[in-house]
Amino acid sequence: MKKVNLSKNIIDEVSINEEKCIGCNLCMKECPMSQEIQISPKDIMKSVKDNNNIDISIPFSCTFCSSCTSKCPRDIDLSSMYNKIRKDVFKKDKKSVNNFGYATVRFHQKSSYSSIFTGSNIPNGCTSVFFPGCSLSGYSKEIVDNTFKYLSSKIDNLGLLLTCCGKPSLDIGDEKSFESNFQSIIDILEKNGIEEVIVACSNCFNTIRDYGNVKVVSLWETFRNIGVPDRVHGIYKNSNIDVALHDPCPIRKENEIHESVRFILDEIGLKYKEFNKSKENTQCCGAGGMMMSTNRNVALKQMKLRAESTEASHIISYCESCVQSMITGGKKSLHILDFLFNDDVINSNIDTQGPRGVLSHWRERRKVATYARKSRNI
Structure with a gap:
């Protein structure tokens, strides 16, 4: 597989991790990609350190699940390291990323932020919104609708915001697209004075918490509070x-x-x-x-x-x-x-x-977006 040269700051971080690593390989017992890439992280990092490059398939085989970090006695965060490598590769050799599904991710993100698949219902005086996320919205308009109605019966002036958190762009390494798309969410929240986002998706929970200046609460904690x-x-x-x-x-x-x-x-x-x-x-x-x-x-x-x-x-x-x-x-x-x-x-x-097909996913998301725009005021 193709080798890609890495930036000095990335090589420096990999070198630090390689020096910390004791080669115990406890991480490999939990790692999904170790089933296919049977090379120890120690050896991978040493190769990067010695050669200043990496087999491009390696970072694009990491699921970012952090199982490795949870088992590592030295707290080495390989998920974060591989995510940074993806971003570096994307900046230096974007064409190579096409071999790892970038066209699919780009289509998903452009569609997710289009007017066809986005919408909101944010009433006057609203300070909290329900953010169902892409996957749930692509599964069932009925469930999003019923969840929102129930939450609204317990939370005054609750709003509904349907869009994507941008995690797919982050995962593929496209920071520029993520920043642009995520800013559109921030603009909506700030324009409407939103102080709290109730999320159904675990990726949305992390992304909005880490990149947005707003309180993020999981839907499950909310149910624990309201019953x-x-x-x-x-x-x-x-x-x-x-x-x-x-x-x-x-x-x-x-x-x-x-x-x-x-x-x-x-x-x-x-x-x-x-x-x-x-x-x-x-x-x-x-x-x-x-x-x-x-x-x-x-x-x-x-x-x-x-x-x-x-x-x-x-x-x-x-x-x-x-x-x-x-x-x-x-x-x-x-x-x-x-x-x-x-x-x-x-x-x-x-x-x-x-099983859910691609067409049914987007069809359902369009239904949810149409529902969300019934009382649109953004």
């Missing part, structure tokens, strides 16, 4: 569904979110199993780092590995991308919001989502 809808309180206590709970890897350090999700499941009476590796030790679903675009083989192997790491017939999650990954991995899967707001699940008509 679940009366209609589903205890409704699943007699359910025989064999289900395991998957925690998304981007929020592995967010214990309050982990506990809030489990509170919700207890409130609706749903019995569930824990994965052997859950919460802060959770494993990637396989979709992190835009892996289905950058290295599909790594993604599919990890999806299957994670899905098969529980004997439960069903896997539930609070990330729609994770749900779809578990379906691809061979298990039946549902989003937690399905149990709260999907009539077919509540009435036991279905016990899993189906």
Whole structure:
């Protein structure tokens, strides 16, 4: 595979990490990309240090799940390092990134910020907005609608903002596009005096928190505060569904979110199993780092590995991308919001989502955008 020369600041950071690394390889036992690239991080970093370049496929095979850092006795953040390398490669050799799905990411981002797939409903006096994110909006207009209506019944003057947080651009290394697109979100928030963003997506949680000057709260913490809808309180206590709970890897350090999700499941009476590796030790679903675009083989192997790491017939999650990954991995899967707001699940008509195609994703997002623009004032 093609070697790409790296900038001095990147080489310096890699060299520091290489010196810190003791070569224990504990990180490799958890790393999704180690299934395909069976070279130790120590050897990879030493090669970069000695040759000032890297096999371009390596950084584009990282899922950014941070499992490596959680196991590293020296706290080396390989995910962050590989993300910086992607950004460096993008600046120096953008054409090479085309081999790792950049066209797909570019299409996703241009579409996500177009007037067709964005919209808002921000009433006067609004200080909080619900930000459902791309994946959930691409799954079900009904669930976004019902979630927003329920939140609005508990939170005065709640607004709805449908757009993308920009994480795909960050993941592929396109900082310039991310900064431009994310600024459009900041402009909306500042223009309308928004002080709080309630997010359903774990990637949105991290991105808006890290790059936006606004309070970010997870939807799951919000439900813990306001309670679940009366209609589903205890409704699943007699359910025989064999289900395991998957925690998304981007929020592995967010214990309050982990506990809030489990509170919700207890409130609706749903019995569930824990994965052997859950919460802060959770494993990637396989979709992190835009892996289905950058290295599909790594993604599919990890999806299957994670899905098969529980004997439960069903896997539930609070990330729609994770749900779809578990379906691809061979298990039946549902989003937690399905149990709260999907009539077919509540009435036991279905016990899993189906695979979602590209067209259905964008069709559903357009429906949500149209719904969000009903009382548009931006």
